[in-house]
Amino acid sequence: MNARSHGAMVLDHLRARLAERPAGPLYLGFSGGLDSCVLAHALARLLPPGALSLLHVDHQLHADSATWADRAERFAQRLGVGFRRLPVQVNRAAGLGLEGAARAARYAAFTEATPPDALIALAHHRQDQAETLLLQLMRGGGSGAMAGMRALRRFSDQRWIWRPLLDLDRSRLRAYAVAEQIDWLEDPANTDLGLDRNWIRHRVLPVLSERWPHADRLLSSAAERLRAESEDRERLAEQRLAAAATLAPEVRRWPVWNGLDRFALGEVLRAWCRRLGFAVPPASLIARLHQQLVASADSSADDHFRLIWSGYELRCYRDLLRLAEPSPPLQLSDCDWSGLEPCDLPGGGRLSLEPPVTAAQTWRVSARHGGERLLLPGRTHHSSLKKCLQALGLPPWEREQIPLLWNTDGELLAAGDVLLSASLEAWLQRHQCRLRWVAAQKVSDEPGRAG
Ligand SMILES: Nc1ncnc2c1ncn2[C@@H]1O[C@H](COP(=O)(O)OP(=O)(O)OP(=O)(O)O)[C@@H](O)[C@H]1O
Numbered sequence: 236m237n238a239r240s241h242g243a244m245v246l247d248h249l250r251a252r253l254a255e256r257p258a259g260p261l262y263l264g265f266s267g268g269l270d271s272c273v274l275a276h277a278l279a280r281l282l283p284p285g286a287l288s289l290l291h292v293d294h295q296l297h298a299d300s301a302t303w304a305d306r307a308e309r310f311a312q313r314l315g316v317g318f319r320r321l322p323v324q325v326n327r328a329a330g331l332g333l334e335g336a337a338r339a340a341r342y343a344a345f346t347e348a349t350p351p352d353a354l355i356a357l358a359h360h361r362q363d364q365a366e367t368l369l370l371q372l373m374r375g376g377g378s379g380a381m382a383g384m385r386a387l388r389r390f391s392d393q394r395w396i397w398r399p400l401l402d403l404d405r406s407r408l409r410a411y412a413v414a415e416q417i418d419w420l421e422d423p424a425n426t427d428l429g430l431d432r433n434w435i436r437h438r439v440l441p442v443l444s445e446r447w448p449h450a451d452r453l454l455s456s457a458a459e460r461l462r463a464e465s466e467d468r469e470r471l472a473e474q475r476l477a478a479a480a481t482l483a484p485e486v487r488r489w490p491v492w493n494g495l496d497r498f499a500l501g502e503v504l505r506a507w508c509r510r511l512g513f514a515v516p517p518a519s520l521i522a523r524l525h526q527q528l529v530a531s532a533d534s535s536a537d538d539h540f541r542l543i544w545s546g547y548e549l550r551c552y553r554d555l556l557r558l559a560e561p562s563p564p565l566q567l568s569d570c571d572w573s574g575l576e577p578c579d580l581p582g583g584g585r586l587s588l589e590p591p592v593t594a595a596q597t598w599r600v601s602a603r604h605g606g607e608r609l610l611l612p613g614r615t616h617h618s619s620l621k622k623c624l625q626a627l628g629l630p631p632w633e634r635e636q637i638p639l640l641w642n643t644d645g646e647l648l649a650a651g652d653v654l655l656s657a658s659l660e661a662w663l664q665r666h667q668c669r670l671r672w673v674a675a676q677k678v679s680d681e682p683g684r685a686g
Pocket residue numbers: 263264265266267268269270271272290291292293294341356357358359363422425
């Protein structure tokens with residue numbers, strides 16, 4: 236195939252990708268390197284005037300960066316397409332490494348420079364995909380990470396990242412550039428073997444290609460398969476999550492997860508984290524969670540466990556899981572309550588009488604301290620509050636928030652509105668009202684919660 240027919244092939248390929256792209260204004264992340272020059276040139280040829288804008292991020296990492304930005308702008312002018320220069324500060328303090336920090340700055344600049352429904356094209360091609368797979372392998376990534384880059388993915392709200400060249404060979408892009416006499420920028424950083432990607436590109440892939448001439452094609456098709464599998468698993472995890480009854484956004488009933496292996500369990504937990512906008516837990520934590528769930532599956536004991544990562548907490552109790560930011564137990568100094576007005580508790584909880592009564596009471600409200608006992612209706616002996624709450628199956632995160640109501644004789648009248656003493660029940664009947672407790676994490680009254 237000569238250079239001209241390679242060029243025609245690139246255009247045909249791109250025409251097909253353009254036809255199936257999502258709607259929205261089109262931008263191209265334009266470095267000025269070979270690949271993005273070819274993509275800019277081909278898109279400018281295929282699209283009507285005014286339909287494309289190039290975004291050049293100036294990372295300001297080397298002395299020539301402004302000159303490069305000038306050259307990038309002249310290239311855009313020659314093509315007759317829009318152009319924006321986006322200077323950024325690369326913050327290396329975030330612990331990402333230079334390449335990662337530059338990418339983070341670039342994506343933040345893309346978000347800032349585009350409307351929420353934008354489609355942002357990037358010029359990654361097949362070799363980039365093969366390198367990504369090997370890079371992830373050397374980082375010890377799981378199959379999800381090795382699935383590499385997606386041709387189309389959501390990014391920052393409604394925007395899309397679009398990689399229309401992902402299954403094209405670099406040699407075709409080079410042939411296109413030669414045929415069209417494109418004058419691209421050669422970034423000296425691309426030959427810096429101190430960067431992992433360059434090491435793979437210049438040292439590893441050539442060796443693999445000696446033995447397997449189409450090594451990059453094989454690698455990118457492996458990434459493609461892994462991606463398809465990982466997308467299937469994600470879909471399944473979403474379905475499993477949806478099947479677990481939602482008692483509150485942060486509380487799910489989980490028997491549906493019972494019997495899942497730890498990989499499937501991890502997928503469900505990650506799906507839940509994504510939905511709540513939480514950082515995903517590390518693999519070691521998922522393995523621990525799995526062990527714990529297996530160990531507690533046959534136990535009818537009251538014990539529960541919690542796992543913590545990056546400021547989030549997963550708590551498990553019987554068939555309930557709670558995923559949230561950790562909340563401290565009820566912090567409440569004893570206070571008096573007349574019952575006339577609702578009693579607001581720290582952290583958003585509240586005790587009230589409904590309908591309100593007109594005569595003031597001399598009650599006290601306190602947090603639990605342990606060892607409390609109460610006389611339940613129909614009983615002749617006091618029962619342990621702790622045992623009663625356990626018997627009710629009230630999860631520990633609710634128990635920790637439960638306020639206690641006392642009379643002046645030091646008799647326990649109620650724990651929230653879930654346990655009432657015989658004397659309070661009689662009093663409520665006499666006054667034709669009920670005690671109501673609303674706690675921030677309370678789920679007892681939510682639909683879907685079986686007794
Ligand atoms: N400074 C930049 N400004 C805008 N977009 C960029 C910039 N650097 C990279 N990109 C986009 O990200 C893609 C991948 O970046 P990468 O660093 O792998 O490519 P490159 O070798 O620098 O450039 P090219 O892919 O254009 O040859 C580029 O093809 C381009 O679309």
